[in-house]
Amino acid sequence: MGSVxxxxxxxxxxxxxxxxxxxxxxxxxxxxxxxxxxxxVSVVGGDFPKEYIELLTKRGVQIEGLQIKQDEKTFFWSGxxxxxxNSRDTLVxxxxxxxxFNPIVPESYQGSEYLLLGNLSPIVQRQVIERLSVKxxxxxxxxxxxxxxxxxxxxxxxxxxxxxxxxxxxxxxQLTGEYSLKKAVDKILTMGxxxxxxxxxxxxxxxxxxxxxxxxxxxxxxxxxxxxxxxDTFVGGLVGYLAATQNLSFANxxxxxxRGSALASFCVEAFGTxxxxxxxNQELQSRVLEFSRISQFMQA
Amino acid sequence: MGSVxxxxxxxxxxxxxxxxxxxxxxxxxxxxxxxxxxxxVSVVGGDFPKEYIELLTKRGVQIEGLQIKQDEKTFFWSGxxxxxxNSRDTLVxxxxxxxxFNPIVPESYQGSEYLLLGNLSPIVQRQVIERLSVKxxxxxxxxxxxxxxxxxxxxxxxxxxxxxxxxxxxxxxQLTGEYSLKKAVDKILTMGxxxxxxxxxxxxxxxxxxxxxxxxxxxxxxxxxxxxxxxDTFVGGLVGYLAATQNLSFANxxxxxxRGSALASFCVEAFGTxxxxxxxNQELQSRVLEFSRISQFMQA
Numbered sequence: 001m002g003s004v005x006x007x008x009x010x011x012x013x014x015x016x017x018x019x020x021x022x023x024x025x026x027x028x029x030x031x032x033x034x035x036x037x038x039x040x041v042s043v044v045g046g047d048f049p050k051e052y053i054e055l056l057t058k059r060g061v062q063i064e065g066l067q068i069k070q071d072e073k074t075f076f077w078s079g080x081x082x083x084x085x086n087s088r089d090t091l092v093x094x095x096x097x098x099x100x101f102n103p104i105v106p107e108s109y110q111g112s113e114y115l116l117l118g119n120l121s122p123i124v125q126r127q128v129i130e131r132l133s134v135k136x137x138x139x140x141x142x143x144x145x146x147x148x149x150x151x152x153x154x155x156x157x158x159x160x161x162x163x164x165x166x167x168x169x170x171x172x173x174q175l176t177g178e179y180s181l182k183k184a185v186d187k188i189l190t191m192g193x194x195x196x197x198x199x200x201x202x203x204x205x206x207x208x209x210x211x212x213x214x215x216x217x218x219x220x221x222x223x224x225x226x227x228x229x230x231x232d233t234f235v236g237g238l239v240g241y242l243a244a245t246q247n248l249s250f251a252n253x254x255x256x257x258x259r260g261s262a263l264a265s266f267c268v269e270a271f272g273t274x275x276x277x278x279x280x281n282q283e284l285q286s287r288v289l290e291f292s293r294i295s296q297f298m299q300a
Numbered sequence: 301m302g303s304v305x306x307x308x309x310x311x312x313x314x315x316x317x318x319x320x321x322x323x324x325x326x327x328x329x330x331x332x333x334x335x336x337x338x339x340x341v342s343v344v345g346g347d348f349p350k351e352y353i354e355l356l357t358k359r360g361v362q363i364e365g366l367q368i369k370q371d372e373k374t375f376f377w378s379g380x381x382x383x384x385x386n387s388r389d390t391l392v393x394x395x396x397x398x399x400x401f402n403p404i405v406p407e408s409y410q411g412s413e414y415l416l417l418g419n420l421s422p423i424v425q426r427q428v429i430e431r432l433s434v435k436x437x438x439x440x441x442x443x444x445x446x447x448x449x450x451x452x453x454x455x456x457x458x459x460x461x462x463x464x465x466x467x468x469x470x471x472x473x474q475l476t477g478e479y480s481l482k483k484a485v486d487k488i489l490t491m492g493x494x495x496x497x498x499x500x501x502x503x504x505x506x507x508x509x510x511x512x513x514x515x516x517x518x519x520x521x522x523x524x525x526x527x528x529x530x531x532d533t534f535v536g537g538l539v540g541y542l543a544a545t546q547n548l549s550f551a552n553x554x555x556x557x558x559r560g561s562a563l564a565s566f567c568v569e570a571f572g573t574x575x576x577x578x579x580x581n582q583e584l585q586s587r588v589l590e591f592s593r594i595s596q597f598m599q600a
Contacts, residue, residue: 295517296596298554
């Protein structure tokens with residue numbers, strides 16, 4: 001579940017018109033590299049092109065839960081990245097169909113074992129949890145500072161219901177009021193989730209579960225072309241891999257974090273979802289091995 | 301070679317009077333955990349306490365190259381750390397004896413195989429290289445943005461002579477004008493050094509040599525008490541381990557980076573050199589293993 005959107009991007013490398021974007025789009029495309037059975041919950045307007053929907057269904061994404069509001073417009077976001085690619089300005093945010101989004105969980109989705117709540121209002125995220133009649137094996141959630149700023153209580157109520165929370169390091173600090181990341185994560189582990197994944201962008205990711213820590217490296221890329229969707233791709237690949245392997249052991253969580261990282265490293269190589277669509281199995285496998293190569297060492 | 305100094309520190313955790321500091325101090329104490337034969341080149345004033353000198357000699361540091369200028373005062377630095385411990389204000393810098401420091405390399409130091417140039421003027425760093433009659437097996441150098449700002453040409457001339465350069469990520473970007481860290485390091489590898497180590501603080505370190513990359517993780521500490529000297533400790537432990545093991549293979553460079561990281565993680569646990577002095581072999585070994593534990597994983 002998450003947004004399906006139009007994005008328009010500017011970066012030192014160029015500019016795009018309205019292209020396919022949205023958290024649920026990146027999540028679905030990322031997960032599709034590991035998982036066959038993906039069930040989308042989202043909403044678009046009558047302006048959303050059929051080709052984009054076909055692009056998703058061709059990769060095995062079920063769209064019964066994708067509402068199409070013929071008389072409304074699709075969510076639109078436009079942003080501009082600066083030279084360092086770490087800071088961006090939002091130029092336009094048009095909520096459109098997202099403003100009154102009431103998520104529908106079709107009967108055919110009932111019994112889903114892995115639920116990933118992409119970044120969206122925590123109220124909508126919670127509605128999806130409540131509309132599933134059987135509790136999934138794993139409820140994972142991505143969120144961001146925006147919801148901490150404007151509806152912290154709602155956010156905390158949703159976090160209470162999830163098993164895996166994925167946020168970035170500054171958001172973990174904001175959510176807990178702890179500067180020490182160790183203390184911040186310890187606090188989050190008392191809020192509901194038993195698994196916490198901290199995204200650190202070019203510095204990799206940290207996984208916390210079962211009293212263990214795993215520091216996943218990031219690859220050193222020549223160039224980050226467009227970071228849009230990298231976080232969604234990361235969590236989509238991570239949860240997609242977990243769902244495909246049906247294994248929530250710490251060792252498999254580690255592998256899932258590496259898969260998410262590998263997919264995110266492709267995502268930033270081109271604008272929008274372009275690279276996520278073109279990446280082959282072989283490319284993906286060889287990049288996963290690169291993560292081992294740069295981080296594994298022999299103590300003696 | 302580097303500064304031996306008085307530091308006065310303020311942080312959210314407390315305040316110190318003038319305590320023992322200086323790059324060469326942290327470097328020597330860190331290296332002493334692996335290496336027996338350490339030869340210090342530095343300068344202090346008549347105000348420098350005998351106890352501090354004994355503290356060094358007791359850990360096997362030779363001080364024939366430590367000039368004591370009786371009528372002058374020791375270099376003094378005072379700084380204040382903010383809540384996030386990543387930003388600091390310099391309150392006082394009194395160069396004192398460092399202002400006209402002319403490094404002496406005693407006859408007994410000739411034939412040294414590993415030279416570590418701690419952060420100091422690149423002119424003084426180069427003088428030490430020139431005053432060694434036999435080229436060491438490895439010349440390592442630490443530096444900082446300050447020298448890039450005020451004497452870039454001198455800095456580049458010294459970098460040309462060194463084998464291993466250790467700087468932080470923002471300094472690598474400043475030195476090369478490349479935002480991409482990959483491109484920045486590729487450029488540095490054409491400037492003289494064949495080994496580059498990028499310090500990333502709480503995000504670990506990156507090692508580049510022989511066309512290979514190693515991403516070393518950082519431990520997640522409950523609290524960073526005082527970051528002063530962490531970078532010096534890191535490079536001191538790294539080069540000390542290389543000198544002790546007499547092995548410059550990539551696999552041993554990886555181990556050396558982990559040793560430097562482990563020592564730096566102790567350094568920040570207390571003010572000044574306190575923790576570097578008290579850490580036992582057993583504590584150090586068990587922390588080195590922690591670095592494996594948080595970063596090593598099985599692909600299948």
